[in-house]
Amino acid sequence: MSETLLLARRAVREVWRIPAATIPALFIPVFFLVVNLGQVNRIFPTSTPFLHHQHYVAFQIPVSLVFAVSSATSGLAMVTDIDIGYLDKLLAAPIRRTAIVWGRLAADLARGVAVSIIVLGVGFAFGARVKSGVVGVLLLIVLSALWGVAYAGIAIAIALRTKNVQTTNASFLIFFPLLFLTPNFVPLELLAGPLKAIARINPVTYIINGLRELVLYPHIHWGSLGACALTIALTGIVLTGISMRALNHFSD
Template sequence: MNQTWVLGQRALREAWRTPEAILPTLFIPLFFLVVNVGQAARIFPSASTDFLNGQSYGAFQLPASLLLAASFGTAALYLVEDIEGGYFDKLRAAPVSRAALVLGRLFAEFVKGVVIAVAIIALGMVFGIEIASGPLGFVLLVLLTALWAVVFVGLLQLIALKTRNAAATNSGSLIFFPLMFLTPNFVPRELLTRPMEIAATFNPVTYLMESQRSLILDDLDWGTIWPGFAVVLVVGAIMLAANVRLINHYD
């Protein structure tokens, strides 16, 4: 655990020293939020749109921005830099747990995910978005976003460890965009066409989005909340096992 803590601190310092890599993580999701709300808010007025529960369309769109912010995966690119520069081989030669090499960066990504989620939610609240599930809902919303950030960057770390190539790792992050657009992003799932509804049902990101949306628009509805946490826990367990296995067999 101490090795994980030390390596996590190092990963956080990397992020702190390169703010130009963090700023897009905030700017791009907020840009999409403003654009999507600007295009559709008048179509779905809060007073007459049942699925908004009296809130603005921005509250409905906020989960998409949170998930987008959590899906940049910059930590995996830092890992590629370590591999290409030879520092990763030095870490492997040191008396450091192989699991700690994986967990350190994932811990740092969790911390960054918490900070970014709090910043985006707080900004949304400044513009009138309310968290209907209260303080506990706020904590769960931040936690779910940060856990997804860990899962996604862990999947990108698999690409980084396998290919050892920055271009391949960066391209891997693009998989999130088709997953995002195959969700009930603009309207609830029951309003989608049948083919889109089927695609959204089989898309794990849908359950993350619906869980976050429930925390924002409803009181604590555990029947909608728990599937989002189930997705990050199951996919996260698979991701972690694959990372540890891959690094243990790293030549």
């Protein structure tokens, strides 16, 4: 078994054995989803044009998915490894340093799949339906999980640079402006001018739109799906690259 797979297995086991590290990251987006629905369900009935005869929950599901998978959990696991001295042990082993980061990201993939299934389940319970069918559901899960992997690099890099639990945990806050400066409540064309301009250059907009079209439309819109996949890939390349660079320059 390759060193990446070995470290991935260890990280996935860790996720499984410490559910307390995943549950808070899941609780907040589900809480937001429920609160948002309670507040705006009546304002946006199913007859609202941009809902395409769905409940507002369907419109919100992609936001909750992206919110749930964009966590600092891997960064926190990395800073724990630094604290307990286990990272030193791995660094002294004859392995590629990149395998240490890939192992962590594998855990993000597993966690992302599990969390996405749960969030979708909550959405279904509130009446959401994925119009693009089973393929759409699978794409929602896979793309959400991959976004979680792509985004995880930022917390890992912060963990390696700062070696500080509080700072790494606070990196979660970076995602709030990214999430809320998007068409998360209404479509892009309904946003006010300045917010619309910001949302257009915000990569998270393209993730939410790609996922949202899978929920709202029966046919897959390859253009928005491609933009979503491309954004995930580019974000992943940049942030994973930064985290690997941080590990290569890591020393106590």
